[in-house]
Each structure stands twice: as C-alpha cells, then as structure tokens.
Amino acid sequence: MTLERSLATGVSAVVILAVVAGLVVLGWPAEERSRMLDARRVEDLSVLTQAVRRHYRREGTLPERIEDIHGGVDASWLQDPRTGAVYSYRVVDGETFELCADFEQVAVRPHWPVPRDDEPFRFHEAGPQCFEIPVTLEADMRPVDPARR
Numbered sequence: 001m002t003l004e005r006s007l008a009t010g011v012s013a014v015v016i017l018a019v020v021a022g023l024v025v026l027g028w029p030a031e032e033r034s035r036m037l038d039a040r041r042v043e044d045l046s047v048l049t050q051a052v053r054r055h056y057r058r059e060g061t062l063p064e065r066i067e068d069i070h071g072g073v074d075a076s077w078l079q080d081p082r083t084g085a086v087y088s089y090r091v092v093d094g095e096t097f098e099l100c101a102d103f104e105q106v107a108v109r110p111h112w113p114v115p116r117d118d119e120p121f122r123f124h125e126a127g128p129q130c131f132e133i134p135v136t137l138e139a140d141m142r143p144v145d146p147a148r149r
Contacts, residue, residue: 034104038124040081041101045121047077048087049133052097056135062091092132100130 048066055069056062063069066078066089078086080101088100103124120131 031105037081038103038105038107041103042107042121042124044077044079044081044087045099045101045131048073048089048099051077052089052133053135062094062097062135064091065089088130095135096132097135098130098132100128102128 051069051073052063052066066073066087080087082104083102088098090098092098099121101121101124103126106126107122107124120133
C-alpha cells in the first residue's frame with residue numbers, strides 16, 4: 001500500500017467518523033424535523049392563545065370557533081405543520097378555553113431555569129395533548145389530564 005493510499009484511507013475514516021459523531025450529537029434528520037415541527041406547534045398555540053385573549057378583550061366573549069377570532073389569524077397558525085389539520089379548540093366556560101395539538105416528541109420541563117407559567121405548550125408529552133387556558137394571565141394554564149376528557 002502506498003503512502004498516498006494510506007493517507008486517503010485515513011482521511012476517509014476521519015470524515016466518516018466526524019459525520020457519524022455529528023449525527024449522534026445533533027440527532028438524525030428525521031428526529032430534528034420532528035423537533036422543529038413540535039417547536040412550530042408550540043409557537044402556533046402561543047400565537048393562537050394571544051389571539052383568543054385579544055378577541056376576548058375586544059368582544060367580551062370567547063370565539064365559538066378558532067376561525068372566528070376577531071381580526072382574524074393567518075390560516076397557517078391554525079393548522080398543524082405536518083398534517084394541515086386545524087388545531088382543536090373549544091370553549092370550556094366563559095373564561096377558559098382549550099387548545100390541542102398532536103406532538104411528535106416528548107419535551108420535558110427542565111429543573112432550571114423555571115419556565116414561565118404562560119408557556120405550558122413548551123413542555124408536553126408525545127401524542128395528542130390539550131391545554132386549558134384562562135383568558136387572563138393570573139390563572140395558571142395547565143395540561144388537561146387525559147382521564148378527565
């Protein structure tokens with residue numbers, strides 16, 4: 001084996017190891033795509049929450065349907081980024097509503113720093129998740145226990 005061939009083999013091995021190490025550290029492309037889709041779902045639910053609260057402040061009532069938000073919301077915020085299905089919304093009572101999304105991965109709550117109470121969507125289980133949300137920030141938003149549904 002010549003020196004050039006040995007060097008080429010060594011460089012190729014280093015490149016392959018670097019690619020594999022990068023995938024292990026950063027995650028496989030499908031995992032990263034799922035993570036990005038879940039991040040978009042979190043952002044969508046946050047935008048929808050603020051839009052419903054603005055509607056409530058202007059109109060004095062919760063919208064019957066998410067599509068009825070006063071002033072409207074861009075349709076892309078209403079739909080799951082993978083399936084295109086409209087996020088589930090329902091009025092719980094006069095001052096509480098529920099938003100639901102189907103997440104692909106678990107996003108656990110870290111021990112530190114303590115997240116804000118108005119960001120319940122960021123920490124979720126995989127699969128369908130629903131959140132009861134008060135129209136005022138003073139009350140806690142909380143995930144809905146699936147057994148109660």
